[in-house]
Amino acid sequence: xxxxxxxxxxxxxxxxxxxxxxxxxxxxxxxxxxxxxxxxxxxxxxxxxxxxxxxxxxxxxxxxxxxxxxxxxxxxxxxxxxxxxxxxxxxxxxxxxxxxxxxxxxxxxxxxxxxxxxxxxxxxxxxxxxxxxxxxxxxxxxxxxxxxx
Amino acid sequence: xxxxxxxxxxxxxxxxxxxxxxxxxxxxxxxxxxxxxxxxxxxxxxxxxxxxxxxxxxxxxxxxxxxxxxxxxxxxxxxxxxxxxxxxxxxxxxxxxxxxxxxxxxxxxxxxxxxxxxxxxxxxxxxxxxxxxxxxxxxxxxxxxxxxxxxxxxxxxxxxxxxxxxxxxxxxxxxxxxxxxxxxxxxxxxxxxxxxxxxxxxxxxxxxxxxxxxxxxxxxxxxxxxxxxxxxxxxxxxxxxxxxxxxxxxxxxxxxxxxxxxxxxxxxxxxxxxxxxxxxxxxxxxxxxxxxxxxxxxxxxxxxxxxxxxxxxxxxxxxxxxxxxxxxxxxxxxxxxxxxxxxxxxxxxxxxxxxxxxxxxxxxxxxxxxxxxxxxxxxxxxxxxxxxxxxxxxxxxxxxxxxxxxxxxxxxxxxxxxxxxxxxxxxxxxxxxxxxxxxxxxxxxxxxxxxxxxxxxxxxxxxxxxxxxxxxxxxxxxxxxxxxxxxxxxxxxxxxxxxxxxxxxxxxxxxxxxxxxxxxxxxxxxxxxxxxxxxxxxxxxxxxxxxxxxxxxxxxxxxxxxxxxxxxxxxxxxxxxxxxxxxxxxxxxxxxxxxxxxxxxxxxxxxxxxxxxxxxxxxxxxxxxxxxxxxxxxxxxxxxxxxxxxxxxxxxxxxxxxxxxxxxxxxxxxxxxxxxxxx
Numbered sequence: 001x002x003x004x005x006x007x008x009x010x011x012x013x014x015x016x017x018x019x020x021x022x023x024x025x026x027x028x029x030x031x032x033x034x035x036x037x038x039x040x041x042x043x044x045x046x047x048x049x050x051x052x053x054x055x056x057x058x059x060x061x062x063x064x065x066x067x068x069x070x071x072x073x074x075x076x077x078x079x080x081x082x083x084x085x086x087x088x089x090x091x092x093x094x095x096x097x098x099x100x101x102x103x104x105x106x107x108x109x110x111x112x113x114x115x116x117x118x119x120x121x122x123x124x125x126x127x128x129x130x131x132x133x134x135x136x137x138x139x140x141x142x143x144x145x146x147x148x149x
Numbered sequence: 150x151x152x153x154x155x156x157x158x159x160x161x162x163x164x165x166x167x168x169x170x171x172x173x174x175x176x177x178x179x180x181x182x183x184x185x186x187x188x189x190x191x192x193x194x195x196x197x198x199x200x201x202x203x204x205x206x207x208x209x210x211x212x213x214x215x216x217x218x219x220x221x222x223x224x225x226x227x228x229x230x231x232x233x234x235x236x237x238x239x240x241x242x243x244x245x246x247x248x249x250x251x252x253x254x255x256x257x258x259x260x261x262x263x264x265x266x267x268x269x270x271x272x273x274x275x276x277x278x279x280x281x282x283x284x285x286x287x288x289x290x291x292x293x294x295x296x297x298x299x300x301x302x303x304x305x306x307x308x309x310x311x312x313x314x315x316x317x318x319x320x321x322x323x324x325x326x327x328x329x330x331x332x333x334x335x336x337x338x339x340x341x342x343x344x345x346x347x348x349x350x351x352x353x354x355x356x357x358x359x360x361x362x363x364x365x366x367x368x369x370x371x372x373x374x375x376x377x378x379x380x381x382x383x384x385x386x387x388x389x390x391x392x393x394x395x396x397x398x399x400x401x402x403x404x405x406x407x408x409x410x411x412x413x414x415x416x417x418x419x420x421x422x423x424x425x426x427x428x429x430x431x432x433x434x435x436x437x438x439x440x441x442x443x444x445x446x447x448x449x450x451x452x453x454x455x456x457x458x459x460x461x462x463x464x465x466x467x468x469x470x471x472x473x474x475x476x477x478x479x480x481x482x483x484x485x486x487x488x489x490x491x492x493x494x495x496x497x498x499x500x501x502x503x504x505x506x507x508x509x510x511x512x513x514x515x516x517x518x519x520x521x522x523x524x525x526x527x528x529x530x531x532x533x534x535x536x537x538x539x540x541x542x543x544x545x546x547x548x549x550x551x552x553x554x555x556x557x558x559x560x561x562x563x564x565x566x567x568x569x570x571x572x573x574x575x576x577x578x579x580x581x582x583x584x585x586x587x588x589x590x591x592x593x594x595x596x597x598x599x600x601x602x603x604x605x606x607x608x609x610x611x612x613x614x615x616x617x618x619x620x621x622x623x624x625x626x627x628x629x630x631x632x633x634x635x636x637x638x639x640x641x642x643x644x645x646x647x648x649x650x651x652x653x654x655x656x657x658x659x660x661x662x663x664x665x666x667x668x669x670x671x672x673x674x675x676x677x678x679x680x681x682x683x684x685x686x687x688x689x690x691x692x693x694x695x696x697x698x699x700x701x702x703x704x705x706x707x708x709x710x711x712x713x714x715x716x717x718x719x720x721x722x723x724x725x726x727x728x729x730x731x732x733x734x735x736x737x738x739x740x741x742x743x744x745x746x747x748x749x750x751x752x753x754x755x756x757x758x759x760x761x762x763x764x765x766x767x768x769x770x771x772x773x774x775x776x777x778x779x780x781x782x783x784x785x786x787x788x789x790x791x792x793x794x795x796x797x798x799x800x801x802x803x804x805x806x807x808x809x810x811x812x813x814x815x816x817x818x819x820x821x822x823x824x825x826x827x828x
Contacts, residue, residue: 002545002546003545003546003549004546005546005551027631028397029626031450031624032450032454032631033627033630033631033634034454034631034634037450037453037458039453040454040455040458040459041453041454041457041458041461043458044457044458044459044460044461044462045461047359047461047462047463047466048461048462048463048466050465063267063679064313073207073455075554076551076554076557076558077459077558079546079547079551079554079555079558080459080555080558080559081459082546083470083474083544083546083547083555083559084459084467084470085460086543086544086546087466087470087473087543087544088462088466090473090543091543101614129449129457131459132453132457132461132601135461135463136277136457136460136461136463
């Protein structure tokens with residue numbers, strides 16, 4: 001069965017528990033008001049890696065869920081995220097359950113990649129943001145600003 | 150109800166038997182069925198019990214025993230009951246009992262048991278049929294186990310519930326069951342059964358179970374979760390309260406600092422002859438720049454959660470997605486075009502075929518077929534179907550409008566994402582530079598003399614303190630935002646759960662009602678027994694005094710525990726004198742009489758009742774039972790009810806039936822009834 005954006009709005013998404021705990025830590029570190037903030041960054045970060053993510057869930061269990069409308073927003077934001085996830089998974093056809101699993105895997109992989117980035121930025125907010133902006137093909141020179149100082 | 154006919158097939162020693170108990174007069178209430186030992190009297194009693202109660206009846210039959218499980222006893226009993234002559238091949242046995250009451254009411258029950266060639270009872274094949282009413286209407290019964298539940302209920306309603314049967318079927322060979330050492334218990338059980346107390350107990354237990362089960366359902370569904378959620382909401386509210394209080398505290402701490410700063414600035418301004426206003430403006434500018442920088446940082450954080458997060462997926466993936474969206478659009482377009490083109494082609498071919506022009510032009514069907522193939526190829530070329538897009542649409546979750554929106558959003562990310570973040574960063578950098586510039590200008594004002602230097606130092610300290618407090622305020626505000634967001638979500642969930650609980654309220658109310666009724670039943674049981682004790686003891690006293698030839702017993706008294714006392718004129722309990730077996734049996738008869746007296750008008754069946762009694766007791770017992778207003782069936786030895794006993798019963802006698810056993814034929818030859826009217 002193909003994906004339905006309407007259905008995904010109310011769908012719960014979650015990742016492995018340790019990744020979710022790291023997500024909460026990032027939320028505090030970056031001073032982000034919502035849990036979906038670091039989760040989106042993580043999923044985006046993982047989508048930037050060409051190969052498919054893997055998720056080992058045997059021993060950890062799941063973390064707290066975020067509804068689709070919060071994790072991805074609604075309207076064109078939601079459609080955009082789903083399109084990128086589907087494009088990344090191509091040629092695999094996704095149904096809802098498979099998408100949930102894939103989101104969990106991207107979220108988990110992404111949050112650990114962000115953690116590596118954070119350490120590489122010497123736990124400095126500006127440096128971290130600059131690194132991410134650069135990764136998103138934004139010229140480095142434009143983001144040497146003083147956010148978070 | 151009177152038992153009027155007994156029909157047996159392949160039952161014990163009877164291959165086929167029909168006993169008509171109506172005899173000469175339906176007005177008279179006593180029937181005697183005579184037979185020597187081994188002729189089948191007890192088999193007849195067992196047929197009555199099993200015919201009425203099936204599996205439940207097995208506990209009422211002394212002989213069934215032999216196994217700890219009732220089921221085993223039932224099967225084993227039936228297998229022994231199957232007539233020997235039909236063993237060795239598939240067979241069945243049946244018992245049919247017909248009862249008649251006043252107003253032409255009739256009730257007939259038939260049970261059939263099937264057996265394998267090895268003589269094993271085929272449990273699942275067992276059947277029961279019931280005919281009821283003046284016209285013997287067959288009562289429709291459900292299949293399976295429900296059938297026997299229904300039969301049990303019908304028998305209980307129309308005739309006698311199984312729990313009271315022990316008081317209507319007296320088996321002289323198993324006297325101890327009614328008159329044994331556990332007499333007190335028998336009395337208690339008897340009265341309880343007569344009052345329906347076991348049923349009430351079961352009902353009470355069922356209600357308790359129902360209430361517990363319903364409550365557990367509700368607890369399992371949302372009670373524990375509700376508690377957890379309510380606690381989480383309380384915690385979050387406490388956090389919000391703490392954060393708000395801390396923010397208030399910070400705001401309060403900032404007030405004197407700002408005042409002091411203003412005063413210091415004013416003093417520095419006065420020292421340097423500058424106007425207070427210009428110096429103050431400098432510091433206001435410093436604050437403004439700081440606030441602008443902080444706002445930009447917040448916007449930057451916001452950007453992290455939206456555009457930057459999306460942009461992190463990378464240009465390659467975005468480009469691939471946009472290309473695929475374009476391809477999806479073309480495929481969709483081609484599919485639509487192909488559908489229209491196909492429809493039009495068919496219209497034209499069909500119009501040419503139907504026009505009759507082909508015949509006029511002398512074109513044969515074969516030629517037209519060949520022509521049509523060519524035409525199809527040309528059509529496809531003209532309408533551009535040749536260059537079809539490869540593959541299927543990938544992003545089927547998107548309609549045409551969504552596809553445009555996504556494409557636009559991805560394009561915006563490509564360009565605006567970078568510009569936005571760069572712009573933000575530049576603005577923040579400029580704001581930072583502006584702050585530094587103001588700081589430099591303030592610093593230039595410092596140190597003109599010692600006083601102004603001290604004031605400037607103090608001003609610097611104040612600025613640091615104000616900056617610290619403002620930063621803490623910002624952090625706390627962000628935390629408060631997060632807590633409020635989570636609190637709103639949790640409060641919504643809690644509200645939903647509470648309304649669910651409201652919906653469960655009727656269920657809880659039902660559970661409470663079930664408990665209340667259960668408690669009322671428990672109280673009823675508690676009061677019911679003592680309430681009826683006196684009347685019951687009087688009935689036993691009457692029956693006992695009528696049957697026992699000694700007048701020593703003046704009163705039978707039963708205490709609330711069921712303990713029986715046989716009191717003499719002085720009120721002494723004679724039971725302590727170890728009553729004889731005969732008197733125990735008399736007491737058992739008295740108990741039967743008292744219980745049957747308050748139960749349904751069902752026949753009393755007495756199997757060899759007189760064997761252990763002396764002649765005087767025999768007469769008294771016969772006189773008492775034959776005087777009751779119900780059918781009495783005696784199963785007796787030929788000598789047991791002859792002579793003066795028979796004469797005593799004669800005015801009440803409806804029929805005397807004799808069971809015989811033909812010795813000359815096989816050992817299991819039917820015992821044919823010989824009706825011997827006693828005129």
